[in-house]
Amino acid sequence: MNEAQFQTTSIQEISRDRVRGASELARRCLAILAEYARRLPVTRCGRPTPADMTELKEKLEAFARALQATRPSMAPVQNLVERWLGILGEGPEDSLEGARAHAVASAQGLTEESIRAVVEVGRHASGLVKPGQTVITHSFSSTMLKVFESLAERHFNCATIRAIVTESRPLLEGSTLASHLSKLGIPTDYITDAQMGLFAGNADMAMVGADSVLGDGSVVNKAGTYLLALATQDKSIPFYVCHESFKCIPRHPVDVELEEMDAAELHSADLTHVTTRNVYFDITPARLITGRITENGITKNAPLVV
Amino acid sequence: MNEAQFQTTSIQEISRDRVRGASELARRCLAILAEYARRLPVTRCGRPTPADMTELKEKLEAFARALQATRPSMAPVQNLVERWLGILGEGPEDSLEGARAHAVASAQGLTEESIRAVVEVGRHASGLVKPGQTVITHSFSSTMLKVFESLAERHFNCATIRAIVTESRPLLEGSTLASHLSKLGIPTDYITDAQMGLFAGNADMAMVGADSVLGDGSVVNKAGTYLLALATQDKSIPFYVCHESFKCIPRHPVDVELEEMDAAELHSADLTHVTTRNVYFDITPARLITGRITENGITKNAPLVV
Numbered sequence: 001m002n003e004a005q006f007q008t009t010s011i012q013e014i015s016r017d018r019v020r021g022a023s024e025l026a027r028r029c030l031a032i033l034a035e036y037a038r039r040l041p042v043t044r045c046g047r048p049t050p051a052d053m054t055e056l057k058e059k060l061e062a063f064a065r066a067l068q069a070t071r072p073s074m075a076p077v078q079n080l081v082e083r084w085l086g087i088l089g090e091g092p093e094d095s096l097e098g099a100r101a102h103a104v105a106s107a108q109g110l111t112e113e114s115i116r117a118v119v120e121v122g123r124h125a126s127g128l129v130k131p132g133q134t135v136i137t138h139s140f141s142s143t144m145l146k147v148f149e150s151l152a153e154r155h156f157n158c159a160t161i162r163a164i165v166t167e168s169r170p171l172l173e174g175s176t177l178a179s180h181l182s183k184l185g186i187p188t189d190y191i192t193d194a195q196m197g198l199f200a201g202n203a204d205m206a207m208v209g210a211d212s213v214l215g216d217g218s219v220v221n222k223a224g225t226y227l228l229a230l231a232t233q234d235k236s237i238p239f240y241v242c243h244e245s246f247k248c249i250p251r252h253p254v255d256v257e258l259e260e261m262d263a264a265e266l267h268s269a270d271l272t273h274v275t276t277r278n279v280y281f282d283i284t285p286a287r288l289i290t291g292r293i294t295e296n297g298i299t300k301n302a303p304l305v306v
Numbered sequence: 307m308n309e310a311q312f313q314t315t316s317i318q319e320i321s322r323d324r325v326r327g328a329s330e331l332a333r334r335c336l337a338i339l340a341e342y343a344r345r346l347p348v349t350r351c352g353r354p355t356p357a358d359m360t361e362l363k364e365k366l367e368a369f370a371r372a373l374q375a376t377r378p379s380m381a382p383v384q385n386l387v388e389r390w391l392g393i394l395g396e397g398p399e400d401s402l403e404g405a406r407a408h409a410v411a412s413a414q415g416l417t418e419e420s421i422r423a424v425v426e427v428g429r430h431a432s433g434l435v436k437p438g439q440t441v442i443t444h445s446f447s448s449t450m451l452k453v454f455e456s457l458a459e460r461h462f463n464c465a466t467i468r469a470i471v472t473e474s475r476p477l478l479e480g481s482t483l484a485s486h487l488s489k490l491g492i493p494t495d496y497i498t499d500a501q502m503g504l505f506a507g508n509a510d511m512a513m514v515g516a517d518s519v520l521g522d523g524s525v526v527n528k529a530g531t532y533l534l535a536l537a538t539q540d541k542s543i544p545f546y547v548c549h550e551s552f553k554c555i556p557r558h559p560v561d562v563e564l565e566e567m568d569a570a571e572l573h574s575a576d577l578t579h580v581t582t583r584n585v586y587f588d589i590t591p592a593r594l595i596t597g598r599i600t601e602n603g604i605t606k607n608a609p610l611v612v
Binding site: 166168175179181182190196197198223226230234258266269272273274275276278279 | 475488579
């Protein structure tokens with residue numbers, strides 16, 4: 001695979017992925033950038049000229065920007081890649097191989113930092129759930145999976161905690177979470193998204209992941225999250241968002257472009273005058289969020305300090 | 307088909323029906339009861355004995371009660387059949403054929419009354435929608451279809467009004483409404499239930515049908531209706547329930563049994579510790595309902611006078 005083919009394949013992979021959550025996808029971007037840095041065809045013998053160094057950095061930056069642009073709604077994709085670009089600028093200036101190794105190592109370091117953060121989120125969030133309580137969540141989130149893994153560890157007899165999981169149309173990511181919960185031995189009710197209001201009343205709290213946390217404390221997440229937040233507010237049940245800090249982005253809700261995916265995912269009939277819509281995300285305003293749980297602990301929701 | 311077979315087949319038809327709304331199903335019950343009255347094997351020559359008359363009425367009443375019991379959440383099934391039983395008691399006492407004919411005619415009369423009521427609901431509701439406005443609805447309702455038919459008549463150029471229709475999992479009844487709207491020429495956005503919150507903001511009002519309207523003014527309707535009501539309240543958009551008066555039932559929400567259907571309708575994987583739930587209805591409290599539109603006109607929501 002040449003350089004252009006590698007770029008095209010990678011961009012297609014990231015833009016088409018409907019399975020991985022935002023954090024996982026961001027870490028996949030870093031792995032792709034590390035691989036790209038390894039194989040970039042600017043290797044030469046002897047000391048590189050300033051032009052070679054410029055070419056390496058420009059190519060890495062251009063590809064990183066292209067990857068960012070594939071998933072504009074996903075803060076970690078923006079943030080982790082941005083952090084990587086920042087560290088890239090601090091690399092060695094006198095050795096092409098040194099610069100290349102620095103690019104690879106910094107991608108690996110950020111990935112490890114992100115994974116550690118998610119584990120910490122799980123630890124803090126699971127501490128909120130008491131034996132006998134039920135957690136309702138929406139869609140699939142790798143962070144929420146970590147929360148449930150931490151819950152399964154804390155509660156050796158998982159039958160003492162329960163989960164309610166929505167299927168999350170159109171691609172039913174919730175079924176992935178349900179199969180993980182089955183393996184963890186956590187008793188789970190699996191429901192249609194439409195039953196969320198009904199089942200919110202059976203839960204002690206809602207916990208969801210996030211694709212992005214915006215500057216005003218509102219949260220971009222899989223479409224339906226806003227409905228769950230409304231239902232929990234109406235039933236006086238706390239609503240928590242679990243996310244690593246990389247999910248925060250100092251953007252205003254009106255400036256957020258909510259990604260719309262292929263209408264074919266709904267498998268609806270092709271009808272004159274009827275347009276099938278498939279917007280993947282919605283925005284839950286901060287006023288509906290009881291608190292956010294990050295690697296740094298639990299905080300009542302408040303606008304980010306930018 | 308003998309009497310017992312006719313009863314069994316009819317009860318299966320009504321209990322398994324997932325396509326017809328509550329009003330349609332209630333009218334179908336009346337048609338079944340009329341057919342049953344026609345074929346009941348108590349026909350004799352000469353004047354009937356008091357025992358024959360008692361047998362006819364007891365059999366009709368027993369079968370009517372069995373039909374009511376198949377769909378406890380559907381007020382029109384309860385109400386129309388109850389009204390029919392009331393009229394039955396006023397029939398002739400001296401002629402078996404007369405009593406039979408009275409049973410058939412009263413079923414037909416009530417059916418026509420119900421159909422006229424739905425047409426009137428459509429007329430009143432469509433009068434609320436101004437050119438250029440968008441109506442969001444949930445699931446399929448024969449009453450809402452009548453509202454849209456009335457809208458299509460009022461607005462000769464249907465492009466001046468728009469609809470947003472949810473698919474309504476698990477069986478996607480919304481797709482049936484979308485295909486009707488396509489034929490009516492009404493531009494329609496077809497969305498997953500999870501996108502309801504997002505798209506409520508694009509609508510000028512929500513209008514839904516009802517399976518039952520309870521004594522405190524709350525409404526039993528397809529699961530997800532409560533979520534739509536919460537979203538419209540949050541977006542300050544009016545939420546109307548369109549229903550014939552036969553939908554009203556003087557029952558308290560806590561006494562309502564919400565029907566749960568076969569979990570297989572979700573086509574979810576069979577997982578240890580995971581229970582697939584398929585509750586078909588939810589209850590929207592009166593405080594979230596702007597007004598109810600019946601054959602008698604539009605009224606602000608208020609508890610029923612029982």
